[in-house]
Amino acid sequence: MERYQHRSYFIETPENESPMSKKPNQSGDMTAEPAPYGIETLAIHAGAQPEPVTGARNTPIFQTTSYVFEDAEHAADLFNLQTFGFIYSRLTNPTVAVLEERVATLEGGRAAVCAASGHAAQFLAFFTLLEPGDEFLSSINLYGGSITQFGHSFKRLGWNCHFVDPSDPENFRKALTPKCKAIFIEVLANPGGVVLDLEAIVAIAKDASIPLIVDNTIATPYLCRPMDWGADLIVHSTTKFLSGHGTSMGGALIESGKFDWAKDGKFPTMTEPDPAYHGLTFYETFGDFGFTMKARTVALRDFGPSMSPTNAFYTLTGIETLPLRMDRHVANAVKVAEFLDGHAAVKWVSYAGLKSSPYHQLAEKYLPRGAGSVFTFGLKGGYEAGIKLVESVNLFSHLANVGDTRSLILHPASTTHRQLTDDQREAAGAGPDVIRLSIGLETVDDLLADLDQGMSQAGKK
Amino acid sequence: MSPQPAPPSTETPLHYEDALLRRILKEVKTIAMVGASANWVRPSNFAMKYLQGKGYRVIPVNPGQQGEEILGEMTYANLADIPDQFDMVDIFRASNAAGAIADEAIAVADEKSIKVVWMQLGVRNDAAAERLEEAGLITIMNHCPKIEYGRLFGELRWSGINTGLISSKRPRMRAQ
Structure with a gap:
């Protein structure tokens, strides 16, 4: 095979770009994490940068379905996931990508994938986690639509949800079965007034080596950051407070990057070669954003509930004032x-x-x-x-x-x-x-x- | 791109300044990749192909593939066998194998003009890093040059990944 080089240019940001740090640390390696920007700053700036070709300051609505390949090799590399880039807006879109990075940043996560709605984001999460016959636990204090999705529609896919009264966190431990692959909760629960003991439930999920998924829609990352307490995955209906103006449907799935998918063989979808991707092993290949890559390139690719760039734009504008x-x-x-x-x-x-x-x-x-x-x-x-x-x-x-x-x-x-x-x-x-x-x-x-x-x-x- | 998933570490967290990573990725031209695989779905092959696409020359090091080409480049059994000079060693092997490779890099550093030893995502060997730093080699651990290149030069965020970068500056498109 010939060596090849498909890009004739690279994108460079001028040097004083800062790594989310107000006080650059000059000493090199083995130092503490730099002080982060405040949430008000991140709500406006995270993920977004002036557009390199035109200089457009606000994030443009990239209202396009598809993207021109540089050559045949570049196209093949993109389809193989060997390089980063855009193929088709069902998978990735530049406007949606800004929202994904912004939501991931606000939640303190490593990566995010957006979806057409909060329900779609939940589907992406569970399709990436579960095999038919698997089980998960969910708090009963949930948005009613989630109870129906978990209790009826998921059942038809062979995903069995056990509902748990969360008022005593130990109820989750008692309800665990060997087939349980996740615990799902709303910390601040819809329809209202109920707050769950997140730290105690995190500990139970950790003991069971399964991820804790938090629907953080009602709280938003401004009021609560579940990943700071040890949550592994977060889902959002961005339709609600994030977008904030009742204009735009959307959902997001965020990954902390800290869950060890390989620990005891419970998550073959992450650790075994994937036949839907020519034998690629997602966790090994993409590490701490492997779950997001899998949710995007398998679940979103094959079921198609993508967020529109226009809705992403409205949601980005909403988040600026969150x-x-x-x-x-x-x-x-x-x-x-x-x-x-x-x-x-x-x-x-x-x-x-x-x-x-x-x-x-x-x-x-x-x-x-x-x-x-x-x-x-x-x-x-x-x-x-x-x-x-x-x-x-x-x-x-x-x-x-x-x-x-x-x-x-x-x-x-x-x-x-x-x-x-x-x-x-x-x-x-x-x-x-x-x-x-x-x-x-x-x-x-x-x-x-x-x-x-x-x-x-x-x-x- | 990692040879094995990194378990959550209780060791001192690693943090490298973006300015350092950016300088390495800009100044390095030739990389010896220890543990490069001929199997195209392996992470090392992904990383090698990506870095080639960005203009780096990547020389595979893998005793099992010695004398064969990977992605158009001749494969060598070890660093000393590589006839050309190279700026960086990228270690795609388990953490406990990284020590011996680091010592090999130190031994040939002057002759081959090595400036950087970079251990992949999931690879960390603090003792080896100490020896490398003592020998004057810049050492990066538990990071992937493909991911860091993508992060620092604007491509990683296309996939919704938190790059940690905040800037109001207009990025420039430069010829390679």
Whole structure:
């Protein structure tokens, strides 16, 4: 074979580029990690650099399906994964790649792959982890759509989920089976108010040598960074607070790079030669970003739930203001929760930011900047009053989403958690009297007034 | 690109300044790759082909392939047998084999003009590194030159990998 050289140029960044460090360390090797940039800086800059050809400062929307190869050898190298580059936007796209690096950076991860939705990101994670007949554990305190995905659709693929009451972390240890390949949780759980003891669950996953997957959608990396506590994989619905404006569907799967896939032969999809890639062994070849490479080049390639570059662009723009927005989301949520807690028509409020919440201590530990802005409450008037409230509000939007600039209201039992049994709904915190709120960025007094008038309407016979 | 996955290490974490890695990757022209495989799906073959594509000459060292060509380059049994000079040794072998290769590199460093010894992702031998540094050789451990090249020259982030680089500067496209 002839030696060849397919690139006639290389891309060079001027020298004062800094490795996420404000104080460059001159001494060479064996030194401590440099001090990182703050999360506000990373939310704006991570992954993005001026575009080399035009100098465009903001990340362009690369609205293209495919990319021209330099020559036949370059094409072959790309298809073989021997070089880095773009083939087809189902796999990689320059706009989406900026979002992937930004989300990976904010979560303190090594790499990320984006997907069409949070559900798609979960599918990529489990397809990369599991073989038919494998099992995993999941907290029962989850977004209802995830409970349905795990309990019904995954079952048809031979992936068996055991749901666990997470209020005692030891319940996970008791539920483990030899076929369990992962534990899945939401630390700050949807539909609201519940905080899990992340550190204790990390320890159980580590003892079992299986990865802990955290859905960090409701908290966002601004409020909680599960990888700092030892989580191995994170999934996001970027549709929610990351994108933040109710404009763009999307999901992300992030890898910490610290899980040892080879430790005891539990993950042949990572450590055995892959017939879907001419015998390539992903962990050996790509090391600490091997899981992401496999999720992208096998699961995303073969099932195709890719994120559109336009949605990636909107999500990037949203993330730039994530820290500012989350501070306001939390401040407004605290005021609304306190208002409801003292309201005569309200039976209970489940918000971990309230001192009276049984989860308040866990929230202070894992969510020091605040317990998010999605939570639930129940009216003394029960189911009927709840339905009336949802129909009487004027600023709150009655819809099935969270993490919008707009405040949202929902009756989970009849919507997001509708496919569950009564017992499952109760266990997931979505019983018949439960109202879920996602507090937005409006003037908080206007939100209080809207709920107040809605509840007085709901109280009328 | 690693010969074996790196277990989570309890040793002192390694950190190399990007400026150092960038300087190495810019100044090095010829690399002797110890443990280069003729099997095209092996990580060493991937790394060799990638580095060739970026303009490096990579000379394979592998006793089992001695006298055969890998990716158009003659393979030698050891560093001393390579007739030409080379700037860097890339060690694609297990950590416990890296010591002997490091000593071999020290022995022929002047004659072959070796400046850098680079141990691959998953390869770390602190005792060998100490001897190499004492002999005046720049030593990098537990990193892959392919991945670091991709990271520092803008290609790795195309695959959603956290490069750790933040810059408001406009990258320049330079002729090779």
